[in-house]
Amino acid sequence: MTDDLMKSSGSGDAGNSTHADEQRLYPKVRFRGFDEPWKKVKLGRNVKRIRRKNKNLETNIPLTISAQFGLVDQRDFFGRVVASENLANYILLKRGEFAYNKSYSKEAPYGSIKRLEKYNEGALSTLYIAFTPENINSDFLKAFFDTTKWYSHIVQVSTEGARNHGLLNISPQDFFEMSITIPKSDEQNNISRIYNLMNSLLSLQQRKLELISALEKGLGQIIKQQNNKYGITFSLNNFLEIPPQIQARIKNKNQLLTVKLNLQGLARGVQRDTLSLGSTKYFIRHTGELIFGKQNIFNGSIALITKEFDGLATSNDVPSLKISNINPQFLFYLLKNPDFWKHTELIATGTGSKRVHIHDLLKLHIKIIPDAKYQAKIVSLSRNFEKIVLNQQIIVKECEKTKQFLLQNLFI
Incomplete structure (x- = not known):
């Protein structure tokens, strides 16, 4: 990729432009x-608005825009069937054509424009505006609509809805x-190819992560x-x-330890800015101890203290509890199963904020295979899977970062 791409300075803009407007x-x-400057054009001169009416009332799928999945079957999301007579007022959208939502959330503008790719054609409500590319590469346009630069443009020309607070509106004329x-x-073709390759790579790595996670979950079921x-x-x-x-x-607060929710592990310090250190007694916790939040163990606030958090x-x-007569990692492997920690809510007591007290927790029963060699093998196997999943998560994040870099820098 680095052999094919280059910084524009020293090639495209040097000697070819003297004004700031041209530099952009x-x-x-x-x-x-490629060293020629890009041209600024009206979007409407490179796309054509679609107004064709839907005539396939019995067969066409009613479409809606999903920020995550694109143009999809409306019934998948709302669980209802649109009456066939209503579809007569819908727009007929074909594969490869675009649609945008005239109203979108200003907190999450991404996903307001999508291209139909899942179906050959579908019926689109007039709440959306449909268009098809002309004199411009369709994949290039799709990639451009995926950039932060595009959304900074669209937000500038949008107006806030008078009735729908938090929504921005953009008229077809302004669009x-x-x-x-x-x-x-x-150059559009080259950008389209690298964008599609990056999307394919990202999808492949995400799918790989899903499969590895499924294998890890399957292992957990077998052990259970x-x-x-x-x-x-x-x-x-x-x-x-x-x-x-x-x-x-x-x-100072750096000496304190926090147990995150949903089995997210431990963190140094506390999140509350209002915490008064002098008003509470604190006790030292050590490596290898099981630690949990009395108010949130049934929300996954449970962990095993590792060396980096020793002495906090x-x-x-x-509270923390000392583990003995069992492989600590094996015991934690069983206790971090949602079947266990979610079940602890049944023994929580209190009228306002419910708590799971130590003496009630210690009375709980659990099935365990006492063989030490078996426990060690399970711990080793689960650690290996955790490492594989973690490494794959890192790969997915790196792919996402690379895609964002390309989207941020390949477009103007």
């Missing part, structure tokens, strides 16, 4: 061999009068079945006990 007609990054900056067709079949029932007080409580001298402190609302 060169993208920051472009393919080698088609908007200016866009485009290169010649050969084995545990239920061959495990012996124990109460948690066979493996967990309250360690000596050593009070901590807290000078929490209040008695976030």
Whole structure:
């Protein structure tokens, strides 16, 4: 990719433009061999508005715009069937044609413009405006509509709805009068190819992550079945006990420990700016201890303390328990299953903010296969899967960052 792309400085803009307005007609990054400035044109001169009426009342799919999935079957999202007589007033949209929503959220403008790709044709409500590219590469236009530059343009010409607070409106006239900056067709084709390749790569890596995650989930189900079949029932007080409580001298919030929700692990410090350090007693927590939030264990606030968090402190609302007579990682593997931590809400007590107290938690029963070698193998296998999933998540994020870089720098 780096061999084919180059910075425009020193090639496209050097010697070809002297004014600031002309300077803006060169993208920051472009393919080698292209040095001509881009041209500013009216969108309406490169696309044609579609007004054709839908005539296939029995067969055409009523479409809606989904920011995530594009133009999709309206019934998939709203669970209702649109009466066939209403479809007669709809626009007929064909594969490869675009539609945009005249009203969109100013908090999430992305996804207001989509191209029909899933179906050969469909019926589109007149709440949307449909158009088809003319004299411009369709994939190039789709990529441009995916950029932050485009949405900064569209927000500028939109008006806030008088009745629908939080929504921005753009009229068809303003939409088609908007200016866009485009290169010649050969460069449009190159940008389209790299955009499509990047999307294909990202989709492939996301699919790979889904499959790996499914395998990890399948492993968990197998272990759960084995545990239920061959495990012996124990109460948690066979493996967990309250360690000596050593009070901590807290000078700053960095000495405190937070247990995140939804099994998201641990974090140093606290999120509350209003926390008064002198008003609460804190106790030191150590590596290998099981820690949980009394108010949120049933929301996944449970973790195993690792070395990097050793010696940090929490209040008695976030107690820790010493683990013995079992592989600590294996026990945590069982306890971090939603079947366990969601179940703890049944033993929570309190009238306002419900809490799971230690003595009630320790009375809970759990099935465990006591064989140490088996426990070690399960821990090793689960760690390997966690690493694979984490690595794949990193790959997906890097692909997303690369795509955003291209969208930000290949367009004007």
